[in-house]
């Protein structure tokens with residue numbers, strides 16, 4: 001790819017980043033207010049909407065922890081991956 005090239009929208013679907021993770025986000029639905037902040041901020045679009053809830057698509061979640069840091073009610077915990 002050339003420097004400064006514009007990447008076609010949706011190309012991230014081709015690159016599964018889930019195997020980069022050492023920790024995974026786990027949502028506590030008893031605390032979640034469905035504010036969608038995590039859905040907005042996830043850099044890999046790995047938070048998806050399912051019905052009235054948000055879910056993590058672990059195929060694309062790289063474990064950066066942004067969602068857990070930014071959740072206003074601390075409904076997301078980062079849990080160590082089992083190896």
Ligand code: SF4
Pocket residue numbers: 027031032033034035036037038039054070071072073074075076
């Ligand atoms: S940021 Fe937190 S409260 Fe908001 S939808 Fe995500 S998990 Fe739920």
Ligand code: SF4
Pocket residue numbers: 025041042043044045046047056060061062063064065066067068
């Ligand atoms: S840990 Fe990072 S990549 Fe995974 S869902 Fe949260 S914000 Fe997205």
